[in-house]
Amino acid sequence: MKSFPVSLLILALATATAFAYDPSPLQDICVAINDPKSAVFVNGEFCKDPKQATADDFTFMGFRNPGNTANPLGSKVTPATVNEFPGLNTLGISMARIDFAPGGLNPPHTHPRGTEVLVIIEGTLLVGFVTSNQLNNTLFTKVLYKGDVFVFPIGLIHFQLNTGKTPALAFAGLSSQNPGVITIANSVFGAKPPISADVLTKAFQVDKKTVDYLQAQFWYDNN
Secondary structure (H helix, E strand, O other): OOHHHHHHHHHHHHHHHHHOOOOOOOOOOOOOOOOHHHOOOEOEOOOOOHHHOOHHHHOOOOOOOOOOOOOOOOEEEEEEOOOOOHHHOOOOOEEEEEEEOOOOEEEEEEOOOOOEEEEEEEOOEEEEEEOOHHHOOOEEEEEEOOOOEEEEOOOOEEEEEEOOOOOEEEEEEEOOOOOOOEEHHHHHHOOOOOOOHHHHHHHHOOOHHHHHHHHOOOOOOOO
């Protein structure tokens, strides 16, 4: 009988842990504030009165036309997240259209709040993602053709490169209404204010001249 209270305590702790779950954040930061009149954002978006909703709220027409790939990367991402498509609010999904010029690149990036599944509509893409340090930063890569599908796990660095001689088109589905995008080069070398050169020279094992050069570049955002 002496073990009963211990068993009960273990059960109580397990139950508390099971229910002590915070929903995934839907934006980068959300600082708590005591004055609701000063609040400008919540974890998600404020909801329209359901009685006022129309079919237009659940329609997105931004994928009709190709994205402009005349840029340094040769690619253009057209997102359909809750920011562009209000009807997605609370539904936990979003999409993106990705256009590629020949040789165009969607550079290494992550989605901190969503897994991505990519389907190739036209062209040929070299795609890949890199696992975490725990799995020795292993690269999983594949050449995809029309009709092929590839998945990029949440939070992992991934990329897509058009290796063909013609334009390519892909559509992505993401498991968050606001998955976020962190483009690696832009974040590391284009941060504002800039990351200290002392940090970057040691992290990348290069000299300060190289870091200064990279930080001086214009890091184009194809989103």
